[in-house]
Amino acid sequence: MTDEKLLKKILPEVEKPARYLGGEFNLPDMDKPCDERVCLCFADKYEVGMSNIGLRILYHMLNDTDGVVCERAFAPSVDMAEKMRQNGLRLFSLETRRQFVDFDIVGFSIGFELAYTNVLYMMDLAGVPFYAADRGEEYPLIVAGGPCMVNPTPILAFFDAILVGEGEVNLASFVELHRKCKAEGLTKKEFLARAATLEGVYVPSIGGTVRRAVVKDLDKAYFPTKILVPSCDIVHDRSTLELFRGCANGCRFCQACFYYRPIRERKKDTLLRQAKELITNTGYEELSLSSLSTSDYSDLKGLVDGLKEEAEKENVKLALPSLRLDSFEAEIYEDTKGASLTFAPEAGTQRLRDVINKNVSDENILSSLKAALAHGVKNVKLYFMIGLPTETEEDLNGIVDIVKLVRKLHAEYGRSKLINITVSTAVFIPKPLTPFQWEEQITIDEMYAKQDYLKRELKLKNVKYSWHDAKSSVIEAALARGDGRLSSVIERAYRTGCVFDSWNECFDYDKWIAAFAHCGIDVKEYTGAIPTDAPLAWDFIDNGVTKAYLLKERELAYKGVTTPNCIGKCNGCGASKLGGCFK
Amino acid sequence: MIVFRHRKSGDASFLSHIDAMRVLQRTMRRMKAEVRYSAGFVPHMLTYTTTPLPLGVQSVAEYFVADSPLGNEEELLERFNACAPFGMMADFCRVTQGNPNLAAKVVASSYEVKAEERISDEVLQILDMTEYRMRRMKKGQEIDEEVRNRIFSLATDGDTLFMTLATGNENLRVDSFVESLSRFGVKASANDIVRTEQFASLDGKFVAAKEIL
Numbered sequence: 001m002t003d004e005k006l007l008k009k010i011l012p013e014v015e016k017p018a019r020y021l022g023g024e025f026n027l028p029d030m031d032k033p034c035d036e037r038v039c040l041c042f043a044d045k046y047e048v049g050m051s052n053i054g055l056r057i058l059y060h061m062l063n064d065t066d067g068v069v070c071e072r073a074f075a076p077s078v079d080m081a082e083k084m085r086q087n088g089l090r091l092f093s094l095e096t097r098r099q100f101v102d103f104d105i106v107g108f109s110i111g112f113e114l115a116y117t118n119v120l121y122m123m124d125l126a127g128v129p130f131y132a133a134d135r136g137e138e139y140p141l142i143v144a145g146g147p148c149m150v151n152p153t154p155i156l157a158f159f160d161a162i163l164v165g166e167g168e169v170n171l172a173s174f175v176e177l178h179r180k181c182k183a184e185g186l187t188k189k190e191f192l193a194r195a196a197t198l199e200g201v202y203v204p205s206i207g208g209t210v211r212r213a214v215v216k217d218l219d220k221a222y223f224p225t226k227i228l229v230p231s232c233d234i235v236h237d238r239s240t241l242e243l244f245r246g247c248a249n250g251c252r253f254c255q256a257c258f259y260y261r262p263i264r265e266r267k268k269d270t271l272l273r274q275a276k277e278l279i280t281n282t283g284y285e286e287l288s289l290s291s292l293s294t295s296d297y298s299d300l301k302g303l304v305d306g307l308k309e310e311a312e313k314e315n316v317k318l319a320l321p322s323l324r325l326d327s328f329e330a331e332i333y334e335d336t337k338g339a340s341l342t343f344a345p346e347a348g349t350q351r352l353r354d355v356i357n358k359n360v361s362d363e364n365i366l367s368s369l370k371a372a373l374a375h376g377v378k379n380v381k382l383y384f385m386i387g388l389p390t391e392t393e394e395d396l397n398g399i400v401d402i403v404k405l406v407r408k409l410h411a412e413y414g415r416s417k418l419i420n421i422t423v424s425t426a427v428f429i430p431k432p433l434t435p436f437q438w439e440e441q442i443t444i445d446e447m448y449a450k451q452d453y454l455k456r457e458l459k460l461k462n463v464k465y466s467w468h469d470a471k472s473s474v475i476e477a478a479l480a481r482g483d484g485r486l487s488s489v490i491e492r493a494y495r496t497g498c499v500f501d502s503w504n505e506c507f508d509y510d511k512w513i514a515a516f517a518h519c520g521i522d523v524k525e526y527t528g529a530i531p532t533d534a535p536l537a538w539d540f541i542d543n544g545v546t547k548a549y550l551l552k553e554r555e556l557a558y559k560g561v562t563t564p565n566c567i568g569k570c571n572g573c574g575a576s577k578l579g580g581c582f583k
Numbered sequence: 584m585i586v587f588r589h590r591k592s593g594d595a596s597f598l599s600h601i602d603a604m605r606v607l608q609r610t611m612r613r614m615k616a617e618v619r620y621s622a623g624f625v626p627h628m629l630t631y632t633t634t635p636l637p638l639g640v641q642s643v644a645e646y647f648v649a650d651s652p653l654g655n656e657e658e659l660l661e662r663f664n665a666c667a668p669f670g671m672m673a674d675f676c677r678v679t680q681g682n683p684n685l686a687a688k689v690v691a692s693s694y695e696v697k698a699e700e701r702i703s704d705e706v707l708q709i710l711d712m713t714e715y716r717m718r719r720m721k722k723g724q725e726i727d728e729e730v731r732n733r734i735f736s737l738a739t740d741g742d743t744l745f746m747t748l749a750t751g752n753e754n755l756r757v758d759s760f761v762e763s764l765s766r767f768g769v770k771a772s773a774n775d776i777v778r779t780e781q782f783a784s785l786d787g788k789f790v791a792a793k794e795i796l
Contacts, residue, residue, distance in 0.1 A: 009772045011774075012639035018598050018602055022594070023595065023668060025606075025610075027669075282613070285609075315612075
């Protein structure tokens with residue numbers, strides 16, 4: 001247990017001490033009889049982790065299980081870590097201030113490759129060896145889950161087990177099995193041998209293959225409505241409804257689209273009930289909707305109408321996420337009185353949008369913008385990517401043309417006097433489980449050249465241009481498609497000071513490159529093109545969507561042929577075999 | 584108006600003032616209190632409080648005022664405590680006709696400080712001094728200030744120090760003051776300090792804020 005007196009002495013000296021305290025409203029009973037203690041960790045700061053809907057679901061699910069107590073730990077800020085080290089404090093759970101060694105299972109939720117060093121940072125602060133092979137019976141089982149498990153190969157060596165897929169299925173069964181095995185007095189090794197047979201569980205020390213676990217019936221799946229209400233400000237400080245999982249659109253660069261398939265919805269009535277309970281139980285001022293493409297929800301209008309009624313009654317703001325361009329519904333938009341509009345055309349020309357399968361036409365863009373501006377929109381945010389396969393100068397010019405079009409349309413149709421246009425560009429990162437998983441990433445020099453070009457061309461009145469850091473995109477790409485050799489690179493990067501790499505102000509490209517060099521690896525090995533017949537580091541995972549489908553999609557991309565949204569007709573991606581695809 | 588006197592103790596003492604306000608406003612929402620909102624473009628709940636505590640200092644006497652119609656005090660107190668997080672519970676509720684404007688009326692607070700060791704009576708010498716200077720940080724810079732006229736009372740009992748210090752417009756930061764007492768051998772951190780009451784001045788006497796409602 002952590003020295004409470006010491007902790008309270010150092011807390012006034014660190015930024016935002018509330019991050020390290022727990023004690024939020026709706027905290028589950030930590031004193032209930034239990035024979036299994038789990039600590040769920042998020043490899044980023046409290047305010048980021050507490051905004052994660054997956055962590056929220058799993059935390060409450062485990063705490064609602066008889067005999068199981070689940071606590072949380074987040075990556076402490078650098079100032080807190082320094083104080084902890086100075087005072088000999090180990091990383092502790094927020095609820096009961098237990099250390100890692102006091103738990104049966106420590107689970108990391110990893111949603112972003114640039115969080116890998118934070119995992120080691122947390123292990124280091126917790127005083128546990130990084131490599132699973134170095135951790136004996138005295139240490140808890142340390143497992144990983146989350147979207148990065150689409151290719152966990154670079155971090156396999158750090159974990160006893162990898163949970164591939166949805167935690168409602170594999171984490172629940174993993175914890176349950178461990179309780180039984182613990183009661184039987186099994187060793188870690190004996191337990192892992194049994195755990196390797198569970199759906200969606202991969203044990204690196206055993207190897208083999210694994211199929212991603214998914215919730216078959218999302219409508220009946222566990223969803224907490226008596227959720228923790230943080231006492232300090234967090235990134236997404238609001239109630240969130242999860243409308244559905246998976247995405248029917250199939251944008252060819254988008255990992256989430258394919259990873260979260262099959263597509264499964266929650267029923268409108270279920271969501272309305274959950275909304276009501278969330279509003280009552282939390283006191284949140286805002287309710288938002290979560291999914292990969294809210295526009296595709298089968299009865300969005302009906303749902304929004306129902307939510308609006310409840311929200312108005314309870315003085316709650318209903319926050320709609322950005323709607324896809326081709327399904328922009330002005331009526332819904334006007335009802336929610338939004339003053340800004342977020343569109344993500346992703347590419348500047350129709351040709352490139354066809355390549356990436358962003359099924360949005362110039363006509364869609366035109367009509368949607370006209371409608372939005374006529375409804376009084378004052379802020380337009382546009383998201384694009386640069387460095388997409390087959391991109392040319394013409395495509396970059398297309399981005400500029402769209403921005404100019406917004407200005408022109410505002411002059412013609414705008415109801416508001418002023419218009420603010422924010423343009424953001426991300427750099428294309430070839431990600432596993434996408435049709436572009438074999439593509440090369442453009443070089444840093446090319447990234448800078450494209451960004452500089454747009455900086456020049458978008459120097460327009462009321463237009464603000466922001467761009468994603470080129471260097472971190474390179475490291476993210478390398479880690480995303482990395483193999484087992486990268487474990488030592490990640491360790492080296494951490495040991496030389498890389499931490500909170502996803503925070504621009506903390507990311508240090510030179511240290512990463514030095515870490516690659518130290519391990520005798522050229523980062524370009526991981527950012528270049530991969531032959532389509534070469535084995536991939538993530539081939540041992542059956543994520544549902546088949547390699548053959550991804551290859552077919554890649555071919556269509558190069559022909560500029562689009563694949564329609566699969567809501568109307570199944571495109572045969574393979575995800576339905578996991579169960580539950582709603583069409 | 585509804586006035587609550589609530590704690591800010593244990594872990595809750597590490598909440599910033601803004602965070603604590605948000606927690607209390609959400610408590611009002613959960614208890615379904617009919618609180619009025621501002622009429623601006625982004626309406627916000629009309630609530631008021633007294634001088635914020637420094638981070639880490641505990642209290643059993645924080646005042647929180649919500650612009651709300653009349654109600655049953657006992658029932659409101661029960662609902663508040665059912666909806667407030669641990670460490671922010673209230674022990675007093677009063678419904679008033681107008682805004683009591685406690686922020687302007689509160690001029691002093693009493694505190695208890697539990698030190699690590701027995702406190703020497705030497706600390707009481709401060710009361711005989713005409714000037715007491717202490718250093719503290721203000722906006723990132725260390726300043727030296729004379730605070731004797733903001734120290735109203737001091738008393739000791741073993742390892743506990745009782746004191747009444749200025750609060751409000753002429754505020755004396757309690758954590759800085761306690762830190763300055765290290766020159767008398769007093770060892771205590773911010774979390775060892777508890778605000779026990781806030782006072783208004785009535786006919787030259789300090790009267791507990793709840794008594795003037």
